[in-house]
Amino acid sequence: MAREKVVENYDVIVIGGGAAGLTAGIYAGRARLKTLLLEKSLVGGLATYTNEVENYPGFPNSPKGEDITNLMKEQAKKMGVVFKLTDVKSVDLEGEEKVVETFRNKYIAKTVILATGGRPRITKAKNEENYLFDKGISFCATCDAAANTGKTVVVIGSGDAAIEEGMFLTKFADKIIVSVLHDEGKMDCNEIAKEAALQNPKMSFMWNTVVESFEGEGHLDTVVLKNVKTGDLIPISCDTCFEFIGYIPNTEIFKDQINLTPQGYIVANEKMATNVEGVFACGDVVEKWLKQIATAVGDGAIAGFAAEKYIAESECFHDIILQKEKPGLTYIYNAVDAPSREFLTSVKKIEEGLIGQVQVNRVDVYKSTGLADRLNIKEFPAVVLTKNGKIVHSFIQDFTEESILREVKEII
Amino acid sequence: MNEVVLDCMGEACPVPLIKAQNKLKELALGDLLIVQIDHSCAMKNVPEWARKEGYNVEVEEVDDGEWEVIIEKTK
Numbered sequence: 001m002a003r004e005k006v007v008e009n010y011d012v013i014v015i016g017g018g019a020a021g022l023t024a025g026i027y028a029g030r031a032r033l034k035t036l037l038l039e040k041s042l043v044g045g046l047a048t049y050t051n052e053v054e055n056y057p058g059f060p061n062s063p064k065g066e067d068i069t070n071l072m073k074e075q076a077k078k079m080g081v082v083f084k085l086t087d088v089k090s091v092d093l094e095g096e097e098k099v100v101e102t103f104r105n106k107y108i109a110k111t112v113i114l115a116t117g118g119r120p121r122i123t124k125a126k127n128e129e130n131y132l133f134d135k136g137i138s139f140c141a142t143c144d145a146a147a148n149t150g151k152t153v154v155v156i157g158s159g160d161a162a163i164e165e166g167m168f169l170t171k172f173a174d175k176i177i178v179s180v181l182h183d184e185g186k187m188d189c190n191e192i193a194k195e196a197a198l199q200n201p202k203m204s205f206m207w208n209t210v211v212e213s214f215e216g217e218g219h220l221d222t223v224v225l226k227n228v229k230t231g232d233l234i235p236i237s238c239d240t241c242f243e244f245i246g247y248i249p250n251t252e253i254f255k256d257q258i259n260l261t262p263q264g265y266i267v268a269n270e271k272m273a274t275n276v277e278g279v280f281a282c283g284d285v286v287e288k289w290l291k292q293i294a295t296a297v298g299d300g301a302i303a304g305f306a307a308e309k310y311i312a313e314s315e316c317f318h319d320i321i322l323q324k325e326k327p328g329l330t331y332i333y334n335a336v337d338a339p340s341r342e343f344l345t346s347v348k349k350i351e352e353g354l355i356g357q358v359q360v361n362r363v364d365v366y367k368s369t370g371l372a373d374r375l376n377i378k379e380f381p382a383v384v385l386t387k388n389g390k391i392v393h394s395f396i397q398d399f400t401e402e403s404i405l406r407e408v409k410e411i412i
Numbered sequence: 413m414n415e416v417v418l419d420c421m422g423e424a425c426p427v428p429l430i431k432a433q434n435k436l437k438e439l440a441l442g443d444l445l446i447v448q449i450d451h452s453c454a455m456k457n458v459p460e461w462a463r464k465e466g467y468n469v470e471v472e473e474v475d476d477g478e479w480e481v482i483i484e485k486t487k
Contacts, residue, residue: 042456086470104470
């Protein structure tokens with residue numbers, strides 16, 4: 001019953017429409033690259049779950065997260081980014097043609113930016129799926145604190161997020177009961193948060209507990225905790241249960257192609273490049289220290305810029321370095337190295353001596369070794385000779401004007 | 413593998429959702445239902461329902477404030 005998929009070509013495909021993906025799209029679009037952004041549900045990402053964004057620079061009036069990301073979307077559209085709201089079913093990222101498939105289309109792109117973010121981890125306790133989000137289990141204190149004014153809430157977890165969000169909840173709710181897996185007095189959060197939480201009269205702690213089940217008619221009204229040491233079941237009446245037990249990065253469909261941390265986050269370097277050439281990553285899906293709109297925007301910009309540089313480099317590599325018109329001589333050097341600079345004179349001599357018979361290129365690796373990497377050259381200076389778009393000879397470090405000239409004459 | 417267009421322009425929630433649910437019942441496995449909407453709330457609840465049911469879904473913004481929700485009946 002497979003329907004024929006419509007094939008479309010793009011320069012850049014961004015997977016994920018949160019703050020990082022939108023920013024990458026803005027940068028790619030502005031570089032006049034044909035850019036497609038794929039988002040599985042709604043544009044805006046995790047930021048849209050936040051009612052007041054207090055710390056994104058430039059917005060002093062605490063807007064809703066959605067308001068900020070809607071502006072980003074508008075800006076991306078203005079830059080010509082194409083949006084498709086559908087799930088990515090599979091990717092094939094190796095090679096120069098990257099393939100991204102949805103249920104209706106097969107998209108082919110020169111470069112792919114992974115900005116798939118993450119989702120909250122859940123306890124997997126009994127009946128949990130019946131109460132997720134609007135039915136009593138929340139993952140966002142900022143979103144749901146006000147609705148719990150004067151009420152009793154349960155918080156699951158003891159990491160920084162759990163305790164800091166729990167403290168925030170004390171401004172609204174009357175009673176915050178925190179379920180902690182560890183022994184009394186032990187928490188995963190930082191010491192300052194821990195001290196403050198232990199002294200907060202609205203907070204109480206259930207040590208050595210995990211969630212056994214969630215109960216309630218239609219809406220959650222009881223969380224049943226289980227003491228992991230005694231096995232005792234402890235039912236706790238509450239209005240909302242907040243789960244802060246971490247995030248799971250959305251990397252399942254990349255895991256066989258992209259290097260991930262043991263927790264599943266994408267490993268990217270300072271240029272947001274992954275282990276696969278031409279594939280970049282940004283935002284919460286990347287292993288990093290601080291996950292905020294501001295940092296997502298920061299690495300989104302880098303990823304978009306890097307994608308543009310990668311494409312420009314690819315074009316230079318194919319159209320100039322590996323041109324097929326005549327034999328090619330490419331001198332690869334580091335401009336900060338004086339002897340390498342001096343050898344440029346010899347390169348010029350060779351070029352003038354063989355006027356018109358050889359295409360001579362000079363590649364300075366000072367800023368980027370991208371082109372050298374493509375020629376498989378790791379040490380400099382080096383000379384690569386090509387014919388019909390193929391490498392026929394490489395000289396690494398140990399060469400002279402004469403030795404090069406001898407080889408060049410062989411291939412003319 | 414038919415494609416069926418369901419015009420829900422000018423209709424407010426929950427009308428597009430109910431219409432889409434009813435129409436999909438009539439369709440065969442592998443058919444595509446294209447729901448045309450211009451209410452932003454339907455742009456949320458129609459795809460949400462379809463995704464929850466396990467169908468393939470794509471939303472296309474065809475114009476400013478006009479969308480097509482494309483649902484593939486996969487089961």
